Amino acid sequence: MFRIRFHGRGGQGMKTASRILGTAFFVEGYEVQDAPRYGAERRGAPIFAYVRAAPEPINERGIIQRPDLVIVADDTLVPVPAAGVLAGADEHTVLLINSHESAETWIERLNLQGPLLILPILEEVEDRAELPFIGATCAGAAARLVGMISRASLEQAIRDELEHLGPTIVDKNLHKSLEAFDLMAEQAGSVTPAPVLPARKWERPAWIELPFEDARLSSPTIYAGATSEKLKTGLWRTMRPVIDYEHCNRCWWICSTFCPDGAIPVKEDGYPEIDYEHCKGCLICVAQCPPHAIAAIPEHQFQEDEPEGEES
Amino acid sequence: MKRLLLTGNGAAAWGARLAQVDYIPAFPITPQTEIIEAIGQWIDSGEMAGRMVTLESEHSMITAAGAAAATGVRVFSATSSQGLLYGMEMLYTVSGWRAPFVLMNVSRGLSAPITLEPDHNDILAARDSGFLQIHCSTCQEVLDSTLLAYRLAEDEGVRLPVIVNLDGFYLSFTREPVEIPDQEQVAKFLAPFDPQNTRFRASTPESQAVAVLGGAPYSYFRYETHLAALNAIDVYDRIADEFTELFGRHYAAAESYRCDDAEYLFIMMGSFATKAKAAVDQLRDAGWHIGLLRPRLLRPFPEKLFQQALTVTKGVAVIDQNISMGKGGVLYTELASVLAGRAESAPLLLSFIGGLGGRDITAEEFYEMAETTRKAVEDGQAPPPRLLYTEAELRETRKLQAIAQAECSKLGNDK
Numbered sequence: 229m230f231r232i233r234f235h236g237r238g239g240q241g242m243k244t245a246s247r248i249l250g251t252a253f254f255v256e257g258y259e260v261q262d263a264p265r266y267g268a269e270r271r272g273a274p275i276f277a278y279v280r281a282a283p284e285p286i287n288e289r290g291i292i293q294r295p296d297l298v299i300v301a302d303d304t305l306v307p308v309p310a311a312g313v314l315a316g317a318d319e320h321t322v323l324l325i326n327s328h329e330s331a332e333t334w335i336e337r338l339n340l341q342g343p344l345l346i347l348p349i350l351e352e353v354e355d356r357a358e359l360p361f362i363g364a365t366c367a368g369a370a371a372r373l374v375g376m377i378s379r380a381s382l383e384q385a386i387r388d389e390l391e392h393l394g395p396t397i398v399d400k401n402l403h404k405s406l407e408a409f410d411l412m413a414e415q416a417g418s419v420t421p422a423p424v425l426p427a428r429k430w431e432r433p434a435w436i437e438l439p440f441e442d443a444r445l446s447s448p449t450i451y452a453g454a455t456s457e458k459l460k461t462g463l464w465r466t467m468r469p470v471i472d473y474e475h476c477n478r479c480w481w482i483c484s485t486f487c488p489d490g491a492i493p494v495k496e497d498g499y500p501e502i503d504y505e506h507c508k509g510c511l512i513c514v515a516q517c518p519p520h521a522i523a524a525i526p527e528h529q530f531q532e533d534e535p536e537g538e539e540s
Numbered sequence: 541m542k543r544l545l546l547t548g549n550g551a552a553a554w555g556a557r558l559a560q561v562d563y564i565p566a567f568p569i570t571p572q573t574e575i576i577e578a579i580g581q582w583i584d585s586g587e588m589a590g591r592m593v594t595l596e597s598e599h600s601m602i603t604a605a606g607a608a609a610a611t612g613v614r615v616f617s618a619t620s621s622q623g624l625l626y627g628m629e630m631l632y633t634v635s636g637w638r639a640p641f642v643l644m645n646v647s648r649g650l651s652a653p654i655t656l657e658p659d660h661n662d663i664l665a666a667r668d669s670g671f672l673q674i675h676c677s678t679c680q681e682v683l684d685s686t687l688l689a690y691r692l693a694e695d696e697g698v699r700l701p702v703i704v705n706l707d708g709f710y711l712s713f714t715r716e717p718v719e720i721p722d723q724e725q726v727a728k729f730l731a732p733f734d735p736q737n738t739r740f741r742a743s744t745p746e747s748q749a750v751a752v753l754g755g756a757p758y759s760y761f762r763y764e765t766h767l768a769a770l771n772a773i774d775v776y777d778r779i780a781d782e783f784t785e786l787f788g789r790h791y792a793a794a795e796s797y798r799c800d801d802a803e804y805l806f807i808m809m810g811s812f813a814t815k816a817k818a819a820v821d822q823l824r825d826a827g828w829h830i831g832l833l834r835p836r837l838l839r840p841f842p843e844k845l846f847q848q849a850l851t852v853t854k855g856v857a858v859i860d861q862n863i864s865m866g867k868g869g870v871l872y873t874e875l876a877s878v879l880a881g882r883a884e885s886a887p888l889l890l891s892f893i894g895g896l897g898g899r900d901i902t903a904e905e906f907y908e909m910a911e912t913t914r915k916a917v918e919d920g921q922a923p924p925p926r927l928l929y930t931e932a933e934l935r936e937t938r939k940l941q942a943i944a945q946a947e948c949s950k951l952g953n954d955k
Contacts, residue, residue, distance in 0.1 A: 247545075250715060254545055262545070263714035267656065287818035289710055289811055290900050427822035430904045434931040448653040450944050459943065 229282035230374055230421050231292045234366055235313050236301035237466070239271045241363025244389065245301070246277035248367035248405070252377045252385035253281035261286050272464040272508065274311035281374075282421075295321050297419040299347075299370055301362045303327040304528070306338070308463055318342060322419045324369060326362065345373075345415060347408060361404040364390070368405030368412075375417025382409055457506070461489070465509030467524045469502060475521035476500070483513040483522060541725070546718040548711030551679040552618065552644045552704070553578035554718075555686025557588050558726045559642070562613035564592040565604035570656055571708035572620040572646040579616075598627035605641050606634025609701070612735035614690065615641035620708065621648035621662045628665065634701060635670025636765065638738065640693035641701050642686060643671065647810065648708040649897040657898025658707040660810060660862040664870050670765050672702040672772055673838040675809045677795075679716040682706045684789060685836075687730055691779045694733050697771045709898060710811040721787055729786050769840045776837060793842035798824060799831035799849060804913055805887075806832045806906070808859040809871060812895050816859070819906030830910060835871070846878045853887040855917040857909045861895035868925045869893050888917050894928030901928065 232249065236242040243264035250262030258281040266275040278292050294316045303325050305311040317323060319341040325334055326347040335344050347369050364386055371377040371385075386405055390398045471483075478498040491507040492500045502513075514522045546554065552575045556564065566576040582588035595601040598619050609615045619627065624645050645663050649655040663673065674689055676682045682704065689702040706712060753761070776793055784790040797817050799805065806816040813834040823830045833849055835842070850856065860869025867873065872891040879886040890913050894901045905928060916922050 247715070250545060254717065259717060260545060261714060261716050263709070265709065286716075287814040287821070289714070289815050290898075293900075293902060424818075424822060425903045427819070427826040427828070427903075427907045427910075430907045433902065433905050433908050433928075435908075435926065436929060436931050436934060438927055438929050438934070445941065 229280055229286065229288070229424070230297075230376075230419070231288075231295050232279045232281075232297045232299070232370060232374070232419075233292050233295045234277045234279075234299045234301065234363075234370075235305055235311055236275060236359075236362070236366075237271075237305065237464070238266065238273050238275050240301050240359050241361075242275055242277040242301060242366075244363035245299070245367040245370075246279050248364060248382075248385045248389050249370050249377075250279045250281070250385075251388050252367070252371050252381045253279070255381040255384050256377055258282065258376075259285050261289070265291065272466050274305055274308055274464075276312070279370075281376075292316065294318065294422055294425075296422055297322045297324065297370060297373060299366045300325045300327075301359060301366050303329070303334075306334075314338070320420075320422050322373060324366075324373065326359075326366065343418065345412075347411070361401050364401035364405040365408045368408035370419075372409045372412035372416050373419045375419070379406065379409060382406065460505050461508050462503075462505045465504075465507060466527050467509045467511055468504070468527050468530050469507065469509070469511055469514050469522050469524055470530075471500060471502060472521045472523060473499060475519050476517075477519050477521070479518060482516050482518060486512050486516045488512065541719055541721055543717055543719045545715040546679055546683075546720075547574065547713055547715050548676070548679045548682045548706045549574035549646070549713070550578060550715075551683040551718050552686060552706065553582075554720055555683045555704075556616040556642075557582060558683075558721065558723060559614065559616065559687060559690050559730060560723075560732075561590050561616040563605075563608045563615045564590060565601045565608070565615070565617050566592055566594050567596075567598050567601045567619065567623060568594075569598075569620045569623040571648060571712040572618050572623070572644065574712070575618045575644060575646075598623040599630055602627040602630035602634060602643070605643065606630065606637055606639040606701070609634070609639035609641040610637055610738075610740050612733065612739040614694075614733045616644075617641070618644035618646070620646040621650060624662050625650065625665060628669070631666055631669040631671055636761065638699045638765070638768070639701060640699050640733075642689045642693060643701060643703045644682075644686070645703050645705045646708050646712045647705055655897035657709055658810075658861075659896045659898070660705075660860075660870075661896075663703065663705045664862050664864075666703060667839060667870070670700060670769070672698075672700055672769060672840065674702060674704050675834075675836055675838055676704065676706045676711065677811050677813045677834060679711055679714070680718050680789070681791065681836075682711060683718055683720070684783065684787070684791060687726060688776075688779055688783060688791065690730055690733075691782075692772055692776055694735075695772075695775045695779070696736065697775050698768050699738065700765070700768055700772070705810070707811040719787075725786060729783060773837070773840045773842055773844075776840075791836060792845075793835075793837040794845050794849070795832075795834040795836060796849060797832040797834070799833060801829055802831035802852070803829040803854045804910060804917075805830065805850075805853050805856045806859060806909070807834070807856055807871065807875060808832075808861065809835050809838065810861060812859075812861060812901060815901060815903075816906060819903055819910070822903065823907065823910055828910065838874075841874060841878075843878050846875065847882070850879065850887055851884065855888045855890065855913040857890050857892055857913045859892045859894060859901070859909065861893075863893050863896065872925070888913070888920075888922050890916055890922050891925035892928060893925060899928070899933075 234242045234245045246262040250260045254260045261280040264277040321342045323344045331346050371382045480498045484492040491503040494500050605615045605617045647658040649659045674685045685704045693702045816832045858872040860871045869891050
């Protein structure tokens with residue numbers, strides 16, 4: 229059985245990627261299971277989707293513990309612990325990262341045991357939450373890497389899954405997806421199904437006797453909003469609002485009040501200051517600012533301009 | 541007939557479409573919403589007849605469903621988790637009306653704390669409501685069970701509403717190959733609803749279940765509802781056989797997987813049971829005589845079927861994806877009552893609780909549960925119920941607690 233996981237951000241089309249790959253396997257006569265997994269739905273937050281495909285009916289279910297292939301559509305997720313990009317990956321797992329950087333850089337950075345491939349980023353985009361056609365691109369690459377899916381089956385899968393979006397969008401996705409399919413020609417078939425975990429010998433689960441703890445600890449209480457400070461939701465941001473203080477007229481309340489996350493405190497001198505550790509980049513402040521003194525710039529562009537950016 | 545990749549929610553919507561339902565009262569809740577969205581689109585595009593109405597709450601939705609069913613039309617509705625509980629008062633009421641319809645429940649763990657992922661405390665809260673319950677483990681089963689549920693609900697020997705249960709995420713958002721039968725074939729199995737004389741009509745005033753009754757007449761109606769539910773065991777077997785003849789798929793009241801010659805059994809409900817099947821296959825390869833028994837009908841409870849299935853077994857691992865605070869697993873308790881008072885020696889029953897809020901149960905954990913059961917049989921004594929939880933999971937929770945407590949002292953909440 230093939231076990232494949234796609235990682236991306238809400239809005240990047242990882243569910244679509246899993247569906248295209250699932251349908252392509254199905255067209256090839258495989259039994260298939262595909263599904264997205266996310267918490268409370270949020271654009272920009274890490275999500276993953278997975279595909280299982282086998283010649284026989286599939287009884288395994290839920291998250292994939294030991295993936296044969298992991299595809300990362302957005303390389304900024306790799307260092308985010310909550311994204312769990314490398315969960316269960318071992319020397320058998322092929323890792324495919326959509327990135328500007330080289331395979332060597334990632335292998336060194338991640339201290340990887342298994343093979344790593346790069347899906348090169350060919351064009352720049354403003355908002356990474358909208359990486360265009362990245363779902364279909366990733367599905368095309370994956371289809372070639374498993375070596376069991378023909379170009380025609382991939383094409384049919386894209387038509388089936390995206391038909392409702394109209395012929396122009398289908399054509400663009402087809403182009404991107406087949407391009408990625410062709411790009412992976414040399415690695416065709418490099419992803420193989422790992423054997424099922426046998427029941428002759430297994431690593432015993434480290435079960436514990438859960439101790440009683442009184443309600444002061446064991447009730448699900450969150451002590452004030454202050455605790456949210458610890459969770460750096462700024463990592464979700466794909467677009468960064470930037471205040472131009474020369475044009476800010478110190479109205480002192482509009483951007484700060486409209487910010488749904490309370491991430492724009494106003495300083496004593498009356499100027500607002502964006503807390504980038506917690507700003508999720510929704511850009512409501514940009515839309516609300518009366519003198520248009522807040523601009524939006526792509527986060528990756530900011531990171532490139534100031535690689536040692538003072539904040540997140 | 542066509543075979544497509546469908547989510548569990550898609551399969552549920554197809555079940556309603558093929559049953560040619562007349563009325564769909566609806567209220568959205570994750571992870572169920574896709575069911576009513578699909579039906580809404582079909583009604584808009586003219587692919588499906590029927591009237592969909594969005595209500596202001598699940599309480600009203602179930603009231604509307606029961607009231608419409610009492611007029612003799614075929615009714616479909618769907619909910620999940622908190623929604624099911626919000627409608628709880630009316631679940632008991634409409635089953636008392638003996639109004640037959642089908643309600644999908646997409647299982648999701650209950651608050652508090654909040655989760656979106658599945659366990660069975662929501663559906664089990666409705667256990668004693670008078671609704672019959674069918675529990676599904678695959679997307680195909682969701683579609684097929686919807687059709688079976690209408691036959692069961694509308695049978696003149698039953699006349700009770702039925703909940704068809706599917707797990708959130710693990711079925712609701714998971715696509716699997718599903719055979720969609722042709723409408724003509726379905727029509728052979730499921731004729732239009734004939735309510736006979738139990739039917740409200742316009743301009744012929746009647747009232748139902750509004751009188752305040754004393755104990756004797758009250759008991760009569762409650763007992764009759766119970767007897768109708770018990771009837772549903774035999775009725776179900778007959779309907780399931782008819783379904784097999786037409787569609788080739790068989791759904792016993794409880795599914796037995798590799799149970800012949802089994803010395804050990806896993807017993808569990810819902811989609812996680814397919815994970816138990818995968819474990820059974822591996823354990824069999826390693827020389828075990830083990831199988832899986834999966835209740836599909838929980839109400840009525842197919843007691844005889846379980847008594848027979850358990851006669852040759854040495855040890856049983858009951859895996860509950862639910863927890864009754866202060867008692868333990870609900871299915872474990874139900875099975876213990878099946879075995880109580882039997883003349884012949886009963887198998888040793890072990891209780892495991894896991895999969896709450898969608899928490900995974902790994903292959904290793906299934907193997908370990910089998911091993912624990914084998915050891916218990918050797919020792920002749922069952923260990924206390926095991927709450928599946930690992931060191932790593934507690935560590936992860938400790939991190940969250942550390943964050944939650946971080947500002948405690950600053951706010952004067954110090955311990």
